[in-house]
Amino acid sequence: MFERIAPEQHDTLEGVPEPSENPHLHGHQATSNMLAAAYRSGKLPHALLFAGPRGVGKATLAFHLANHLLRHPSYGNAPAELAAPDPASPLFRQVATGAHPSVLHLTRPFNDKTKTFKTVVTVDEIRRVSRFLSMTSHDGSYRIVIVDPADDMNVNAANALLKNLEEPPARTIFVLIAHALGSLLPTIRSRCQIVRLGPLEPDELMAALEDAGQEPPQDARARAALAERAAGSVREAILLTQYGGLEIAEAMDRIVVAPKLDIAAAHKLAEVAGGRGQNIPFDIFNRHALDLLADAASRAALEGQGPRANRLTESWQEALTSVTETETYNLDKKQHALGMIIRLNEALRM
Numbered sequence: 001m002f003e004r005i006a007p008e009q010h011d012t013l014e015g016v017p018e019p020s021e022n023p024h025l026h027g028h029q030a031t032s033n034m035l036a037a038a039y040r041s042g043k044l045p046h047a048l049l050f051a052g053p054r055g056v057g058k059a060t061l062a063f064h065l066a067n068h069l070l071r072h073p074s075y076g077n078a079p080a081e082l083a084a085p086d087p088a089s090p091l092f093r094q095v096a097t098g099a100h101p102s103v104l105h106l107t108r109p110f111n112d113k114t115k116t117f118k119t120v121v122t123v124d125e126i127r128r129v130s131r132f133l134s135m136t137s138h139d140g141s142y143r144i145v146i147v148d149p150a151d152d153m154n155v156n157a158a159n160a161l162l163k164n165l166e167e168p169p170a171r172t173i174f175v176l177i178a179h180a181l182g183s184l185l186p187t188i189r190s191r192c193q194i195v196r197l198g199p200l201e202p203d204e205l206m207a208a209l210e211d212a213g214q215e216p217p218q219d220a221r222a223r224a225a226l227a228e229r230a231a232g233s234v235r236e237a238i239l240l241t242q243y244g245g246l247e248i249a250e251a252m253d254r255i256v257v258a259p260k261l262d263i264a265a266a267h268k269l270a271e272v273a274g275g276r277g278q279n280i281p282f283d284i285f286n287r288h289a290l291d292l293l294a295d296a297a298s299r300a301a302l303e304g305q306g307p308r309a310n311r312l313t314e315s316w317q318e319a320l321t322s323v324t325e326t327e328t329y330n331l332d333k334k335q336h337a338l339g340m341i342i343r344l345n346e347a348l349r350m
Contacts, residue, residue, distance in 0.1 A: 002213050006096050010108040010117035013238060013280070016212050019059035019148075020105065021096035023085045026208040026234075027200045028061060032082040035065055035195075040078045045193035047165050047174040049150070051181040052197035055235025057208075059148045061197070062175040066103050067095055069142040069173070102139075104132045106147045119327050121147065123156040129164045133172060143172045150176035151183040158185050165191045199232020208234045214242060245284040248273060252288055256344040266341045274333030282333050286323045289340050293319060296348055308350065315347040 006018035025032065038044045048065075050058040067085040072078035085092045094100035106125045108117045129145055137143055145164075147153070153161065165174060165188065176192060178184055200208060205227055206216045212234065217223045229249065230237035239245040251269045255262055272278070273285035297312035319340060326336040 005093065007098050011235075013235070013242075016214070016238060018096070019057075020063045020098070021092075022060050022063070022212075023087045023092070024208070024211040025057055025060050025064050025082075025084070026211070027204040028057060028197055031195060031197060032061060032064070033080075035061075036068065036078065036080060036082040039069065039072075039075050040080060042075050044075075044173065046168045046172060047176070047192040049176045049178060049181075049184075049189065049192035049194045050197055051178045051194055053199055053231065053233055054179045055233035055237075056197055056199055057234070058177045058197050059146070062146050062148070062177060063095060065175065066144040066146065067091060069144060070095070070100070070102060073139070073141040101135075102137055102141050102143050104128065104143075104145045106145065107149075108152055114330075119152075119324070121150070121153040121157050123154065123160050126153065126157045126160040126164075129161065133164070133169055137171065141171070143169075145172070145174045146177070147174070148177040149179055150188070151178045151180050153184075158188060162187055162191070200234065201232070202227035205230060205232060205234060205237060209237055212238065214238050217241075239280065239284050243280045243284060244272070245281070245288075248281060248284050249288050252285070252292070252341070252344070255341060256292065256348050258345070259349070261342065261345045266338060266345075269341060270334050270337035274335070274337040278333070282337070285337055286340070289344055290316060290319055290323070292344060293347060311350060312347055315343060319343060 002015055002017065004018070004021070006021040009018060012018065035044070035048075050062060052058055064082055064085060068078070068083045070091055071083055085095075091100070095103050098105060106121060106128065108119065108121055109125055110116075111118050126147075132145065133143065147161065150161075162185065168174065174192070176184075176188070181189065181194070202224070206223060209216045214237075216237075217226060226237055226240060226246075229246065230240055236245070240249070248269070251265070251272075255265050255269060269285075273281050275281075293312055293316040297309050297316060300306075300309035300312055322336060322340065325331065326333060
C-alpha cells in the first residue's frame with residue numbers, strides 16, 4: 001500500500017506518488033541517456049529546462065537526475081545510464097521528504113492565512129535560492145535547484161531567478177519544469193539548455209498508471225479511448241478515470257457545440273465542476289475549457305479564418321482571466337463555470 005513521504009503540493013492527487021518519491025520513470029529513455037552521458041563526460045549544462053505537456057514525467061525525471069548526481073558525485077565514475085532511485089536507500093528518502101541539504105525544490109507555497117496553496121511561485125520562494133547557494137555543500141556534492149513549475153513564477157520571481165542563473169556557483173545545477181515554454185521570459189529560456197519531453201506512448205502510459213497504483217481499464221477499447229483523450233499524460237489519465245474528468249469533458253463537448261444552449265444541462269455541469277470542495281473537478285473543467293478554445297483558434301488559423309481565430313484567441317484570454325480571478329479572489333465557482341459554458345457555447349458557434 002502506498003504511503004506518502006513527500007510534502008503535499010498544490011497539485012497533489014490522493015494516493016498518487018509525488019515526483020520526488022516516484023522511483024519509476026516511463027518513457028524518455030533517449031533523454032535520460034543523453035543526460036547521463038553529458039554528466040559522465042563533465043558537460044552537463046548548469047541550467048536545464050524540461051519542457052513538455054503536463055503530467056508526462058518532467059518533474060520525475062528532474063528528481064531522478066538529482067538522485068543520480070548525488071549518488072555518483074564523481075562524474076567520471078558515473079554509469080552510462082541514469083541510475084534508478086533506490087526507494088530503500090537513505091538518499092531516496094532524504095530527497096523525497098525534502099530533507100536533503102543539497103536539493104532545493106521550489107513550487108507554489110502554502111498560504112497559512114487562507115489555508116490554500118498560492119496561485120504562483122512567489123519571489124520569496126525564489127529568494128531561498130541565494131541562501132541555499134550561500135551554504136557550503138556538506139560533502140562537496142552537487143547542489144540541485146528544481147523549480148516546478150517555472151511557468152508559475154510571477155514577474156518578480158522570474159527576475160530574481162534570472163540573477164541566479166547568470167552566475168551560478170560551481171557544481172550547481174538548475175532544473176526548471178515548464179508546461180508552457182512560451183510563458184517564460186526569453187532571457188530565462190536563453191540561459192537554459194531546453195530539453196523537450198513529449199507525450200508517453202499508450203503502453204508507457206498504461207504501465208505508468210499501474211506503477212502509480214491506478215488500475216487502467218481492462219477493456220482494450222476503453223484503454224485506447226483513455227490513451228487518446230489523455231494525450232500521453234499520466235496525470236490527465238488519472239484525472240479522467242479517478243476524478244470524473246472523462247464525464248466532465250464529454251459533457252462539455254456536447255453542451256458547448258449544441259445549436260441551442262441546454263440550460264438545464266449547463267447548470268448540472270456547473271454544479272459538478274464548481275460545487276463546494278470540488279477543487280480537482282474545477283481544475284479539470286477549466287483546463288478543458290481553455291483547451292477547447294485554444295484548439296478551435298488553432299484550427300481557424302490553419303484554415304485561413306483570421307477573424308474567427310482572433311475572436312477565439314480573445315475568448316481564450318478572457319476565459320483565462322476569469323479562471324485566474326476566480327481562484328485569486330475565491331469567487332463563486334459554480335457561477336464561474338456557468339459563465340464559462342455560456343462563453344464557450346457562444347464562441348464555438350460563431
